[in-house]
Amino acid sequence: MIDSYKTVGENTYEMIKKDIIFGNLKPLKKLKLNELKNNYKTSISTLREILSRLSGDGFVVYEEQKGFYVSPVSESDLKEIANLRILIESHALKYSLENSNPDWEGSLLAAHHKLNLYENKLLKNKTEERSNWKRYDSEFHQTLVRNCNSNNLIELHKLIFDKYLRYQLLVLTFRGSGSIEEHKKLLDYCLERNFKKAQMVLEEHIQNGIIHANKSF
Amino acid sequence: MIDSYKTVGENTYEMIKKDIIFGNLKPLKKLKLNELKNNYKTSISTLREILSRLSGDGFVVYEEQKGFYVSPVSESDLKEIANLRILIESHALKYSLENSNPDWEGSLLAAHHKLNLYENKLLKNKTEERSNWKRYDSEFHQTLVRNCNSNNLIELHKLIFDKYLRYQLLVLTFRGSGSIEEHKKLLDYCLERNFKKAQMVLEEHIQNGIIHANKSF
């Protein structure tokens, strides 16, 4: 995937965010301007802009006169994020289902198909596909909420989802067939427009997800 | 209230945010760096940091190569924000009540007392107290959620609440005794730890709030 942004700032923003989510920049790591300047080859002013944005997103913490560092992780934070994700994603899903239409159903089906492809690869222990799997997992869940007809809700979900994603990449592992079945059920209940059941599966899905957290905080 | 921040950036951030929320910087207004530089007496680099942060918060929109402008307002956005506020604030309130304790009950009582003072002033048409009233209204609602034991939830609520506040100051007016009664009921049900009823009042309170939006979008 080639850079789709023009500006240095936008590209570097994506790079740093990715490095935080993927754990290349470890939690609590001090983000020294001069160091980043060398590593990302951008000016300090541009970097400060980027870190300011990231602190708004919650991936970076800023302290006056002390500077920036990567947001910490903790088990309690993970639980908070998971609960928030259940709240937001369920809520959005409800509206997506109310607004359900053939277009959306089609895109959901498509998203699930692609996700399932990578799930099967991972079942066969092709762990090098992990990053692709996460990508399609994200896309599937984004699609779930996309039809809710509230941009604020979609934006919010993306934010929370990214935070959850960070934990997944840091401390969670592929759960195997359990997760696969949940995705399938989720799809089916959505196509049936059965919110109650879909919601239950979704909640279970997210809750099951964090049980697999290894205790390496 | 004297500036409690040291840095120019922090102070100017608060100023610009306030100017957006209070409508001194109108929706869709282009935020030209040079103009801001003159008005707020800060350098362009500092301003870009600030605007980057505000775009993360959703008060400013950023477009590559085009720069920054004040986020637009619309009736549909207001409705989205209100719904989101109901969702988040109710959810947080539920946990606040579950964790209820004398300390929190005391602070809630105190917050309501102060709010009520200003509500009564406004009833007597002392409209110059409007900004104080909003301040104590904010504090009361912040107190409602403060006991939920989830920092993520508290942060999120603050963000949404500020967006709602902006609409209140731009297009909404004081509803009078209806709002006052709702606050009182809310307090009472909270002290009784009756989530169901408290939640109903809260939802009603927020819904009633946006009915008063005049159509000047």
Add this chain to the structure above:
DNA sequence: TTATTAAAAATATCATATATTTTGGAAATT
């Protein structure tokens, strides 16, 4: 009116300079 285009304005980025604050460790004190 619409399209074209050149000039002006504004953004994006970087480098550099200065003042201030924080940090890390040496030296002094308890």
Add this chain to the structure above:
DNA sequence: AATTTCCAAAATATATGATATTTTTAATAA
């Protein structure tokens, strides 16, 4: 040995000026 004091080095905060690009404006041509 532990704590405090104090200074130099590192890092942050802010401002300014320079340059390349991009967008906007407005004048001109079709």
